Amino acid sequence: MNQPTTRQGVAFLLNGERVDLESIPPTLTLLNWLRDTQRLTGTKEGCAEGDCGACSVVVAEWIDGDLRYRAINACIVFVATLDAKAVITVEHLSQFGALHPVQRNLVEQHGSQCGFCTPGIVMSLFARVQNRDKQPLEDTLAGNLCRCTGYGPILDAANAVDADFAHAMFEPQHQHLRRELATLQHDEHITLEHPEGSFFAPRTTAELARLLQRHPDATLLAGGTDVGLWVTKQQQTFEVLISTARLNGMNAVKREAGWLEIGAACTYSDALQALGELHPAIKALVRRIGSTQIRNSGTVVGNIANGSPIGDMPPALIALDASVVLEREEGTRELALQDYFIDYGKQAIERGEFVRAIQVPPLDSRAHVGCYKISKRFEQDISAVSAGFYLELDSDGRVVEIRLAYGGMAATPKRAIHTEQALRGSVFNEASVIGALSALDTDFTPLSDWRASARYRKLVAGNLLRKFAREVATGQSIDLWPASETPS
Numbered sequence: 001m002n003q004p005t006t007r008q009g010v011a012f013l014l015n016g017e018r019v020d021l022e023s024i025p026p027t028l029t030l031l032n033w034l035r036d037t038q039r040l041t042g043t044k045e046g047c048a049e050g051d052c053g054a055c056s057v058v059v060a061e062w063i064d065g066d067l068r069y070r071a072i073n074a075c076i077v078f079v080a081t082l083d084a085k086a087v088i089t090v091e092h093l094s095q096f097g098a099l100h101p102v103q104r105n106l107v108e109q110h111g112s113q114c115g116f117c118t119p120g121i122v123m124s125l126f127a128r129v130q131n132r133d134k135q136p137l138e139d140t141l142a143g144n145l146c147r148c149t150g151y152g153p154i155l156d157a158a159n160a161v162d163a164d165f166a167h168a169m170f171e172p173q174h175q176h177l178r179r180e181l182a183t184l185q186h187d188e189h190i191t192l193e194h195p196e197g198s199f200f201a202p203r204t205t206a207e208l209a210r211l212l213q214r215h216p217d218a219t220l221l222a223g224g225t226d227v228g229l230w231v232t233k234q235q236q237t238f239e240v241l242i243s244t245a246r247l248n249g250m251n252a253v254k255r256e257a258g259w260l261e262i263g264a265a266c267t268y269s270d271a272l273q274a275l276g277e278l279h280p281a282i283k284a285l286v287r288r289i290g291s292t293q294i295r296n297s298g299t300v301v302g303n304i305a306n307g308s309p310i311g312d313m314p315p316a317l318i319a320l321d322a323s324v325v326l327e328r329e330e331g332t333r334e335l336a337l338q339d340y341f342i343d344y345g346k347q348a349i350e351r352g353e354f355v356r357a358i359q360v361p362p363l364d365s366r367a368h369v370g371c372y373k374i375s376k377r378f379e380q381d382i383s384a385v386s387a388g389f390y391l392e393l394d395s396d397g398r399v400v401e402i403r404l405a406y407g408g409m410a411a412t413p414k415r416a417i418h419t420e421q422a423l424r425g426s427v428f429n430e431a432s433v434i435g436a437l438s439a440l441d442t443d444f445t446p447l448s449d450w451r452a453s454a455r456y457r458k459l460v461a462g463n464l465l466r467k468f469a470r471e472v473a474t475g476q477s478i479d480l481w482p483a484s485e486t487p488s
Helices: 030-037 101-108 118-131 152-159 163-184 205-214 227-232 268-278 280-287 292-297 300-305 313-319 417-423 430-443 454-474
Strands: 006-008 010-014 017-021 056-063 066-073 086-088 189-194 197-201 219-221 240-243 253-256 259-263 323-328 331-336 341-343 354-360 368-374 385-393 399-407
Touching: 010 163, 056 118, 056 163, 066 118, 066 163, 066 292, 086 163, 101 118, 101 152, 101 163, 118 152, 118 163, 205 240, 205 323, 205 354, 253 268, 259 268, 259 300, 268 280, 268 292, 268 300, 280 313, 280 368, 300 313, 300 354, 313 368, 313 385, 313 399, 368 454, 385 454, 399 417, 417 430, 430 454
Parallel strands: 006 189, 010 086, 197 240, 219 240
Antiparallel strands: 010 017, 056 066, 056 086, 189 197, 253 259, 259 354, 323 331, 323 354, 368 385, 385 399
16 A cells, blocks of 8 residues: 655635645634635634634535535634635625525524624524534524524524525535545645644554654644634644644544444544434533534544543543543553543643544443533533443442543542442432432542632532432433523
8 A cells, every 4th residue: 555645735625716825824724814815704703712603614525425514613723724625605605696595594584683693604504504404403503603683583594494495506516616626635644834833634643653753742633622722812833733634534433343433533523423322411412512613623532632621521431431542653552531631731641642542332231321511501611510420230229330420520530439439339319329429528629710619519510410310210311401492
């Protein structure tokens, strides 16, 4: 097999036209490039952190012989990561003087007032229509904030779109994008050199390992939902930035002998179905991680590799007894996910090493699983406390195996070992849980911050365990928000 060669620069489509860039700053955001260089000012800057959706554009990717359209936040996506993709902005939807059906319906249903957020809403709905997406409409728009309309007219407009007509109207552009993107696909490593820094997008993990040997202090970039904020909010610069997005096979979910493996470049959107098949509680949790735009960019591995104590996935994956696969030039090794987190900002990863994948063992069909996220908003918010619980019972209802993992309660995602010991061997019910809650004080000494006080966190941690006990007893999930009343 031939080894991939190296290409200098990136090539992609912008509104159907090819763009070749050989030397750009590695952290130049798509939003700034569109507005400042291309003068495409329909794409707005609201928050510059992927929260408001005013900057939403659509990126079309060549996947399995066809195009997949995804809404993303242009404010935290770097232009250097767009090779062999197609960027579509709101200006491209109006063809020959005719509004796209999404645009026309927003006009007719009075879904726009000041208009600042409208282009981003249009692009989110356009991606939904092009993909014939069946997720709840509220989920599609959870990442698009509007201060004027109250959302009702926007939802009415979205529901009024004739998807078949919208597809037919965009079909000429779709076929053009298919033809052009097919010619841009390649299997080369990418490099960009610029006075502000170097950018690499290797095609193989072997090349990634080699780059990390040469540049051990390089910053690894996955979806950019964290790194993008380091640039836009903290004005950080990076001498060397290495993207994992183009790694062969690393954007997929693999299943083997019941095990689930999620590759380093696999986004939440790509992993959602497989994670949801593990257990409905996990699917419900992933639905609350960020927004559609964030899930389209952010990766499961990136959320873990950065080691945040309030990351949403680590508690659930620790409860499921997941492990990380670490790789460097010398070889690979596996480590229990709970042992990967050492202290705040410190993980058990050696110099030149990277997280290649997350592995989840088969889930016992009789096991009980609970995943919880407590935040001020239902979607698109950072947790004050999160939790992942795993429980196996014997025929008498006594605890055989239990793993209780929390986020937001310590400097790292952490198991409540003493609480587990207090419950192991006991009949699992709310009474035994209440009796074991004092052990939580031994397991955790949470901090107070602007998200929550230490007292609140302790109370919530115990109440989540009580909630889990009631769900185990009844066999039903106790929803804080019924589906018909889910806030957006």
